[in-house]
Amino acid sequence: MAAIDTPASRPLTMTRIRPGRILAWTVLFIGGVLMITPILFMFSTSLKTAGQIYDLRLIPQSPTLANYVKVLTEGQFLRWFLNSAFVAICVTLSNVFFDSLVGYTLAKFRFRGRQLVFIAILSTLMIPTEMLVIPWYIMSANLGWLDSYWGIMFPGMMTAFGTFLMKQFFETVPDDFIEAARMDGLNEFTIWWRIAMPLVTPALSALAIFTFLGNWTAFFWPLISTTSKELYTLPVGLTSFAVEQAIQWEMIMTGAAIATIPTLIVFLVLQRYIVRGVMLAGLKG
C-alpha cells in the first residue's frame, strides 16, 4: 500500500535557524528597544509628579493622572489639540484633492509642456524646507496671512511629493477605463472623480496618512507663522510648558502622550495602508 505523504505523517523537525537570521533579529530587537524606550518613558513621566521626574524608574512609584486632568482642564491644550486636528485634516483633504487632480492631469493628458511642468514640480523636492521658510514668511507677511489658520496651512496644501506619487499611480490605470467612460458620456472631471480615483485608493490612503501624520507633528512652520496662543498647534503649544525659569517635563510629557494618541490610532487602524504606501512609494519613487 502506498504511503500518503500528508503534513501530519511527516516527522516533526525543527526549522533550522540560520546565524544570519539570529543577527537580524538581534539588530531589529535592539532597534525596537531604542525606538520604544522614549515612548515608554514619555508615558511613564506623564504619570509622575514633578518631584519624581528624575526618578528614572519606568514604572512610577505612585502613578497619578493629575497631570492629565491639569493639562485637559487648565490652559489651552484642548484648543491646540483642535487646531492641530483642523490644520491636519484640512491640509490632508487639500492634498488628496489637488495632488491627485494634478497627478491625473500629468499622467493621462498629452499637452505641450507637460514634461516641463512635471520636472518643475519634481525639482521643488530638492529644495530643503528650511530654505523655503523665508520666502513663505515674506509671502505670508505681504498677503496678511501671518498668525492665521490659512497662514499655517498654505505651504502644505499641495505637495510635489503627493503630485509625483499620484501621477505614478494614475499611470497604472489603463487608458481603456478612461476611454470607456468618455464613450459613456462622462466629462473629464467626473471621469477623474468616479472612475480614476477609486482605482488608486491605496495610493490615496497612503498619501492621506503621510500628510496627516506630517501635519499633526509639524512644528517649525507653525511656530514661525503664529504668534497668538489661540492659533498654536499642539507641538507648538507644548513648548509653552518650557519657560526660562522651569521646564515642566511632566506636563510636556503628558501633552505629548495625548498628542500621540491620534497618531497611534491612525497607525493601528491604517497600518496595512501605511506599510503598502511605504512599499509603493519605494517602488514608484
Added chain:
Amino acid sequence: MATFELRKLVKTYGRTPVIHGIDLFIPDGEFVVFVGPSGCGKSTTLRMIAGLEEVSGGEIRIGDRVVNEVDPKERNLAMVFQNYAIYPHMTVRQNIAFGLYTSRLSGAEKARKVEAAAALLGLTPLLDRRPSALSGGQRQRVAIGRAMVREPAGFLFDEPLSNLDAQLRAQMRIEIKDLHRRLGTTIAYVTHDQVEAMTMADRIVVMKDGHILQAAPPMEIYDNPADVFTARFIGTPSMNIIPAQSDAGVLSPAEGKAALLAGIRPHDLTIGAEVVDPALVLAGKVTAVEPLGPETLVHFEAAGQHIIATAPAHGQIAVGSRVTASAGRGRVHLFDGATERALGRQ
C-alpha cells in the same frame, strides 16, 4: 441605427502617416470586421470612428452628420474594449447601469433596462458580483451589457475576444453574432484573428499598412482574394504561393522571380485523390505530417517552396517520402508577380 462612412480618411502621428486616405461605407445594420496584422491601422480607424483619436484628414460620417470634431459622447456609439474596461470598484449592476450615467431616464427605467440587458446576456444571477468574481467571458458580457444598455446607434468592438481562451472565444463569437441578429445594430469590429472575421462578419475589411486591400463578404474574400496578402491572410492554413509560368495554358512551377504567382489553398491541393485534368501538379519530399482527424495536412518542399496539401485521414504518408499533389481546374489563383494583384483563376 446608423450608417458609417469614411471618406479619404487620413491619420498621421507627427509626420508619420498610418492611415492613407481610406474610403468605406458601412450600411445600417451591417456587421463589418476590420482584420489585418498588428500595426495595419485597424484599431486606429475604429478609434477615429469612436472619436478617441483625432482625424488628420478626410471625413467620418455617422448617418448624414460629419463627426470629425464631435466628442465621443455626442456620437451615440458604444465601444467594447480588448481589456473589457469594466470598473473593478463597481458591481455588475453598477457597471451596466454606468452606461446610462448621463441618461435622463428615471431610476426605475434605468433599473428596468439594466435588468433587461442582464437577462439578454445571462448575467441576472451575477448582478451583485464584482468583476473580480467573474470569468473572462462573463466580464466580456458585462462590457457588452454596458454598451448595449444605452441603445446606441452603433457598436464598436476593439479585439474584444483576444484575452479569452480558444473555447470561450468560440462561444463568444456565436453570442456576439446572435446579439447582432437580435439587435440589428451596425457593428464595426476589429480583430487580427481571421477565424473571427470569417465566422462573424457580414463583410470583411482587410487592412495592411494603413490601406484597405479588400472589403467584401467573407466567402467572396476567401474565393476571390484581391491580392497575395489577402489570399494568405484569410484561410487556415494559409494559401500556398509559388512562382509559376504558364505555357500554352499549362501551369508549372518557375524558378526564381516569375511574372506569375500561383496560389493554391491547401484544401484544393490534394494527395491521393485522383484529379482529372489537373491545373497544377507539384511533387516533393514530405517534411511534416499533421493528422487533424477528418483529414491530414502534409507539408512538403516543391519548387523551392514550403507547400501544404491535404491527404485523406488515414493515409500512410511518412516524413521523408515523396508525394505528388494536384489541384483541379479553377482551383489555382493567379497573381501578378510584380504587383501581387489577382489576375483570375486557372
